[in-house]
């Protein structure tokens with residue numbers, strides 16, 4: 235795992251993991267938004283690779299993805315955004331998140347080019363352990379983390395398969411559903427996180443349905459990381475003129491809440 | 497072609513060569529694995545087979561006739577043309593064969609709610625039908641644009657008790673309806689069964705849809721044996737996702753002397769963007785749970801298909817067809833909107849059968865292929881749907897105001 239990524243989870247409080255889509259609403263504004271995330275206190279950046287058919291996403295991230303595609307964003311463009319980010323922020327871990335097809339269409343050099351752009355890892359929603367051979371080996375070969383997802387439907391029997399080959403951190407999707415829907419019951423999440431941590435030394439970050447500073451603080455008390463996505467993407471959609479300022483203010487509140495919870 | 501029989505596919509991981517597989521979100525994986533286990537148990541259960549066959553006979557009206565189309569044969573002037581008349585099935589298309597099989601599986605799994613996607617509305621109607629028959633609530637996802645184009649089928653589904661949800665996401669057609677069905681499923685895995693309408697999606701769907709639709713080819717084989725005492729020389733079927741085609745082809749795959757042609761929709765022509773020919777105009781990628789040929793741009797973004805036939809304008813194709821294409825066992829061609837419309841009218845007048853626009857694509861290739869064959873050779877075309885649903889589309893295309 236990259237030193238940047240492990241350092242992000244070594245702090246004495248939960249890491250704040252924030253998601254935005256590359257190119258939403260434009261390549262240039264994404265750069266500003268990423269800076270705003272860091273200034274607001276985000277510890278890990280998830281940069282969404284836009285896709286026409288985001289099957290596991292709710293309306294917010296679908297809309298963000300479409301805004302980005304409308305603006306002409308591509309996976310090449312996403313890697314350029316990552317490279318520029320790495321130049322400005324040498325120490326902040328950056329994970330690409332999205333669906334497999336654009337990565338496959340990019341061609342055999344995708345893993346190499348992503349590593350060269352300073353990317354630390356990938357989350358591929360539609361690449362379960364069963365199909366790891368498609369890209370997992372290539373990513374690991376370039377020193378990239380393949381962050382796996384566990385969900386409320388991942389039972390005891392299946393968890394080892396998810397953990398095998400997982401690196402960076404484990405992303406616990408706290409709700410059976412798409413992104414941006416209801417929040418999970420904190421007690422249920424605590425139980426699930428405990429179950430996962432008994433099986434792995436990887437940090438466990440929890441996401442789906444986290445919108446408010448209070449929710450972020452609640453999750454920060456029981457997990458190693460708090461993932462917030464749709465709420466930020468909504469802010470970008472609502473503040474077309476100056477999304478970065480809105481994002482900075484919001485993320486600052488989240489990070490303060492997490493700090494206080496520690 | 498090699499003389500050894502084709503391997504039995506998919507393999508245990510659901511792959512047909514490099515195609516197929518299970519590319520789904522983790523939330524769905526345990527359910528997909530459970531579906532596969534239940535399907536294996538059903539395959540080994542004589543009671544499952546008996547109930548499936550009983551419903552096909554008494555509810556669907558199988559076997560469908562294998563009909564020698566004498567006047568069409570004369571008009572084309574070549575091989576003898578037989579039509580496999582799945583348009584006579586209850587609900588008017590082959591889609592019901594698959595729905596009967598899957599609703600029985602859903603019941604075995606104890607699921608209490610059914611969801612499905614539909615493009616033209618044929619699969620939606622077939623799903624709503626079996627849900628009414630078994631008293632299960634169902635939700636059908638349909639692109640808002642398709643709902644406009646296919647009003648009668650929307651009303652049919654509602655008459656049958658289904659909830660039809662319009663999908664405005666993306667481009668508001670079939671692929672978006674499938675995305676939305678998958679989103680519903682991720683949030684309702686515990687009680688809901690996703691009844692996929694074509695031989696695509698994550699393993700084991702391509703396999704089980706093929707198996708349920710294979711009744712078409714099995715019947716055709718024994719019917720032709722009775723009528724002519726031999727195998728056909730050529731099979732022709734239209735391809736949307738590929739379920740009627742694989743249903744006809746599969747029982748013949750190891751009969752080396754039998755040629756097969758799958759017909760994709762060439763829309764306004766393969767040289768422009770307005771077609772739905774995934775094999776001719778696409779390249780391999782991953783969408784809706786499987787790896788297969790897809791219409792996509794250089795960045796891997798999915799391109800919407802176009803066809804005059806709402807049942808064919810899907811940007812992908814079932815993974816087994818991608819494999820049969822690459823292995824060379826099946827020949828894939830295409831027919832344009834215009835060619836399909838011509839063939840549609842030809843069948844109306846030569847045989848008194850109004851076909852759906854989907855099999856009209858197959859008929860377009862029947863015309864050219866059969867004409868090149870000897871009169872002692874035999875072609876079977878899959879007449880997988882009737883044209884009632886399409887009369888408004890055809891009228892518009894012919895410039896007739898109804």
Ligand SMILES: Cc1ncc(COP(=O)(O)O)c(C=O)c1O
Nearest residue numbers: 618736737738739740807854881
């Ligand atoms: C009559 C008919 N034929 C063919 C199709 C295309 O599906 P498939 O290729 O799975 O047979 C449809 C789909 O709606 C249909 O209604």
